[in-house]
Amino acid sequence: MMFDHCTLLFLFSSAATVQAEQSASGGSGGSGLGGSGSGSGAETPIHILFILVDDLGWFDVGWNGAEIKTPVLDQLAREGVTLTQSYVPSVCTPTRGAIMSGRYPYHIGLQRGGIRPTRPFGLPLNITTIAQRLQTAGYSTHAIGKWHLGFCKWDYTPCERGFDTFFGFYGGGQDHYTHRKKYHSKVFHGARVSGLDFRRNRRLVTNINGTYSMEAFAAEAIRLISEHDKHTPMYMYLSLQAVHGPLQAPKRFVDMYKEIKNKNRHMKAAMVTAMDEAIGNITAALEKAEMWNDTLIVFTTDNGGPVNSGSSNWPLRGSKATLWEGGHRGAAFVHGKMLNKTGYVYNGMIHTVDWYPTLLSLAGVNVDDTDLDGMNVWDAISNNKSSPRQSFVYNLLLTDETLSGGIRFNNWKLLVNPRSRRSEWYNPANASFPELFRKPLSDTLLFDLDADPTEHHNLASTKTDVLAMMMSRLNEAMESYVPDLIKQNPETAKSNPANFGDAWSPGWC
Structure with a gap:
């Protein structure tokens, strides 16, 4: 009979089961205090x-x-x-x-x-x-x-x-x-x-x-x-x-x-x-x-x-x-x-x-x-x-030829067709979280995350030059899309x- 490596390790392990009481011992521990590091170039790996x-x-x-x-x-x-x-x-x-x-x-x-x-x-x-x-x-x-x-x-x-x-x-x-x-x-x-x-x-x-x-x-x-x-x-x-x-x-x-x-x-x-x-x-x-x-x-x-x-x-x-x-x-x-x-x-x-x-x-x-x-x-x-x-892609997803996605470049963030459900701000200081309702949103949103990290102000209609640049980047990313x-x-x-x-x-x- 052939065994994979993991199976062999299981068969010859002296601790094949976990004892729950082992994890209950000790407190929060592990503070990371003391000791000098070996550094990435030391002999110790x-x-x-x-x-x-x-x-x-x-x-x-x-x-x-x-x-x-x-x-x-x-x-x-x-x-x-x-x-x-x-x-x-x-x-x-x-x-x-x-x-x-x-x-x-x-x-x-x-x-x-x-x-x-x-x-x-x-x-x-x-x-x-x-x-x-x-x-x-x-x-x-x-x-x-x-x-x-x-x-x-x-x-x-x-x-x-x-x-x-x-x-x-x-x-x-x-x-x-x-x-x-x-x-x-x-x-x-x-x-x-x-x-x-x-x-x-x-x-x-x-x-x-x-x-x-x-x-x-x-x-x-x-x-x-x-x-x-x-x-x-x-x-x-x-x-x-x-x-x-x-x-x-x-x-x-x-x-x-x-x-x-x-x-x-x-x-x-x-x-x-x-x-x-x-x-x-x-x-x-x-x-x-x-x-x-x-x-x-x-x-x-x-x-x-x-x-x-x-x-x-x-x-x-x-x-x-x-x-x-x-x-x-x-x-x-x-x-x-x-x-x-x-x-x-x-x-x-x-x-x-x-x-x-x-x-x-x-x-x-x-x-x-x-x-x-x-x-x-x-x-x-x-x-x-x-x-x-300086940039990354949040996600790209095609559904029935409709693209939903987002891209970041420096301080700019572009969203196209974001889902509107759970799109609000949820503060746990409230007695209960706000109703999770579906709210109509623009299909194109542009944010300056340096000035507006909480995404309150859509600038798509006023920063048209930035919007064009971000859309170009989004289209370029789509060229390598895998179904x-x-x-x-x-x-x-x-x-x-x-x-x-x-x-x-x-x-x-």
């Missing part, structure tokens, strides 16, 4: 901890002024470099595709949205992922948490895309305690089907029902760190389920926010603080393993916060899944002793696609791909220099968990 949080809003963290308690993250951001113009796609799968490929979602067919568990496709197999590139440089690579880049066949799953180990789930969301995904679709004749979605490498994990997912993922990260040879470079892709719905958190965190009257905001705050504590436990493990001084942490949300489930992007406009700044401008920072300058706020423009060449360059991997959209921004971030990035894969891959009932022993599993495309 640079370890990379890439923390991707799900559905975290701009105003869901303490360092942006939120009422939510995030002491660990606040300190890491304060000691590192806080990124005020770190742009991300506005929904789950596109962001993950951009991280893995260094390409805009509209260049790899992932621009329409998240991959549903009934769609027979994934991150295109001709993509060489950042994990695969790091493996060639001698890195030990680990993926923990949410995948959401396709699973209809094994070739799409993490162990085949460059990760030595995987502990998490394939889909876009699930119950944080039962780890089951419920999905309603017409292909199931209107029924809501349910299945387990949790794996260690390729093998189903069936013994953690009742363990909060954030605790399980933190325990796995801590175990891997404690067992790791610090002289071997490590890349850990910690793609958290937090703080994505359903809104669930351990009671001790829920009890911390009784003063928040809005139920969704109350639960979202509890989830954020639970996540903050878990990250503190992970950073404490890095210190204990003597890896802290040589670890670069990249922390970012995958998209703006969904205002319909308690998040806030205040004072930015809009929500997750919109073209507004609230959908794309992400809470983010970097932390590490190898940064030349620390303790400051970086206002330069960067995009998710930039992490691919930036991290590979730090790892000593030659990046000469001509089809990358990403730029190496390390020198800019590390030395507080001007960003090499979206969702439209090409209709849903199928073949993925029904009933066909795979009550689990969402590969093997149906």
Whole structure:
């Protein structure tokens, strides 16, 4: 019988199961205090901890002024470099595709949205992922948490895309305690089907029902760190389920926010603080393993916060899944002793696609791909220099020959046919968020983000010369448009968990 690498690691691992009590020990820890860094040129390799949080809003963290308690993250951001113009796609799968490929979602067919568990496709197999590139440089690579880049066949799953180990789930969301995904679709004749979605490498994990997912993922990260040879470079892709719905958190965190009257905001705050504590436990493990001084942490949300489930992007406009700044401008920072300058706020423009060449360059991997959209921004971030990035594409999406999209160039932002739902400003100081209504909008909007970062003033009718220049840039971007894969891959009932022993599993495309 043939086994893939991940399966072999599972069979010979001394810790094939996660003990929930492991993650409950310790406090917020991991302050990042003390020690002198080895620097990027030292003999000790640079370890990379890439923390991707799900559905975290701009105003869901303490360092942006939120009422939510995030002491660990606040300190890491304060000691590192806080990124005020770190742009991300506005929904789950596109962001993950951009991280893995260094390409805009509209260049790899992932621009329409998240991959549903009934769609027979994934991150295109001709993509060489950042994990695969790091493996060639001698890195030990680990993926923990949410995948959401396709699973209809094994070739799409993490162990085949460059990760030595995987502990998490394939889909876009699930119950944080039962780890089951419920999905309603017409292909199931209107029924809501349910299945387990949790794996260690390729093998189903069936013994953690009742363990909060954030605790399980933190325990796995801590175990891997404690067992790791610090002289071997490590890349850990910690793609958290937090703080994505359903809104669930351990009671001790829920009890911390009784003063928040809005139920969704109350639960979202509890989830954020639970996540903050878990990250503190992970950073404490890095210190204990003597890896802290040589670890670069990249922390970012995958998209703006969904205002319909308690998040806030205040004072930015809009929500997750919109073209507004609230959908794309992400809470983010970097932390590490190898940064030349620390303790400051970086206002330069960067995009998710930039992490691919930036991290590979730090790892000593030659990046000469001509089809990358990403730029190496390390020198800019590390030395507080001007960003090499002056423009980017928010997204481009064709639906029945109608284009919806946005583009940025310096201080200018152009939107064409933005969705109008959740297009307002949502301040959590209100007793309840405003009604999420659909409001008529102009089909062409132009903003000067330097003067108007909250997108109140459409200048399309007065800055006609700028509008013409931006439209030209948008049309140029459309020349490299790749048709979206969702439209090409209709849903199928073949993925029904009933066909795979009550689990969402590969093997149906």
